[in-house]
Amino acid sequence: MRAGIIGTGLIGRGWATAFARAGWDVSIWDHVPAVAASALSSIKTALDDMAAVGLVADPAAAAARVVVADTLSEAVDGADYVQENVPENVDAKRDVFELLDKQAPQGVPVASSSSTIIGSRFLSGIRGRDRCIVAHPANPPHLMPVVEVAPSPWHADAFVGETCRLLASIGQVPVVVRQEIEGFVMNRLQTAVVNEAVALVARGVMDPADVDAVMKHSLGLRWSLMGPFETMDLNAPDGFLDYATRYGHLYQAMGRDLHVADAWQNDTLQTIEDRRRRDTPRAAVGERMRWRDRALMRLMSLKNEL
Structure with missing residues (x-):
């Protein structure tokens, strides 16, 4: 099996790592050749780090399966799946999908890593739109495996199911967004948390570092194992409805007082920037990102055991 990865920023590199880890051949391409070339080193490092915690059996073999293509056409030649990762811009995505639809093998799914833009905005005019779909990953894709498969109104259920099965076969966790909605679900949930966090700092309720501490030492611990509904289900003696009955009025009252729509x-x-730079100087951000990824790998390994 072969995957064509178009765009080799952080998301594209993560996708390449995920497919290589699963035993696929991977061809990567970027409109800036130096970016694609540097991606190879990042992918190899990620595979080596994953091997250290038992998530990849043979990192050298996996890395050898990833090659840089000289052209977009070469990247998708013979591909069984294509993933686009160009910047979050409607025109840019429409342009690249025009090319991908013409050059990718017939019948092969061509997916977009769009983070917020619904497929109808850039796929509706594509001749082969039936096989072009949004498959929005978390960042980084190889360590946070959920993928929001977001069909547009014209997509057949069979094609959506086929795409989900393919992604599941490489170790991802596909979920279906059943209505087109800006930002899909992952980013909408994240938006609610991030916007309220910024508002709490703006209102002087809490310092930035303490807001981060609240998340990583409470909610984040629990949410790494279960979602909000299972959390509610397990936090009352008789389950979800018991919790909703006990605390629903309090959540609704707090909801009316949230500041998630306030301007930043x-x-x-x-x-917030000044506090972050005291904790992590700008020159150390890259190393801190690798620390985060290694920590996520260890957490993934533990979750696999659990």
Whole structure:
């Protein structure tokens, strides 16, 4: 099996790692050749780090399956699946899908890593739109395996199911977004948390580092094992409805007081930036990202055991 990865930023590299880990041959391409070339090193490092915690059996063999293509056409030649990872721009995505639909083998799924833009906005005019779909990953895809498969109104259920089965076969966790909605589900949930976090700092309720501490030492621990509905189900003696009956009025009252639609103020953003730079100097951000990825790998390994 062969995957064609178009665009080799953080998301594209993660997709390449995920497919190579699963035993696929992977051809990567970027409109900036140097970016694609540097991606090979990042992919090899990721596979080596995953092998250290038992997530990849043979990292050298996996890395050898990833090659850089000289052209977009070469990247998708013979592909069984194609994943687009160009910037979040309607025109850019429409343009690249025009090319992908013409050059990718007939019948092969061509998916977009769009983070917020619904497929109808850039796929509706594509001649082969029936096989072009949004498959929005978490970041990084090889360590946070959920993929939001977001069909547009014209997609057949059979094609959606086929795409989900293919993604599941490489170790991803596909979920279906059953209505087109800006931001899909993952980013909408994240938006609610992030916007309220910024608002809490702006209102002087809590310092940025303490907001992060609340998340990583409470909710984040629990949410790494279960979602909000299972959390509610296990936090009351008689399950979900018992919890909703006990606490629903409190959640609704707090919901009316949330500030998730407040504008982000520059002075608040600077406050958060200053605190982040004290904790992680700008020159150390790359190393901190690798620390995060290694920590996620260890967590993935533990979750696999659990």
